[in-house]
Amino acid sequence: MAKKILRGFRFADIPVWIKNAFLTILKGRLLITLKIERYFVHIIYTFFLFWVSIYLGMKIEKTMTRVEENRRRLEDIEIFRAHKQVELTRLQRMSTVQEMLEAKGSSVGIPEKPAERIK
Structure with missing residues (x-):
């Protein structure tokens, strides 16, 4: 038998190592070459967990974007509602004042045209 001679690292x-690694990957023998074929199920399971994690992260991000967008819309609607409520309150006060003036017999009412300046 011939003895195998060990030699040191050479640049x-x-x-050659890169070529062998590339050919091993292309031929599908990577796990066998690395001698980790018994861990194939664990590798597939880990890949699946990473995929699920990335997928759920993307879904959560999309949902949070939609929530923020709806929150902005809700703020706009609340501002619009508050504005309408102020207008309604003002109109109710004007009608109350007008009714009180009419009850006292005053001829003062809501102006029909804007005020004019006297020179």
Whole structure:
């Protein structure tokens, strides 16, 4: 039997290693070459967990974006509602004042045209 001679690291071996790694990946023998074929199920399970994690993260981000957009719309609607409520309150006060003036017999009412300046 011939003895296998161990030799040290050489930079000339790097392209050969890269070529062998590339061919191993292309032929589908990566797990066998790395001697981790018994962990194949664990690798698939880990890949699945990563995929689910990324997918759920994307869904959560999309939902949070929609929530923020709806929150902005709700603020706009609340501002509009408050404005309408102020207008309604003002109109109710004007009618109350007008009724009180009419009850006292006053001829003062809501102006029909804007005030004019006297020179």
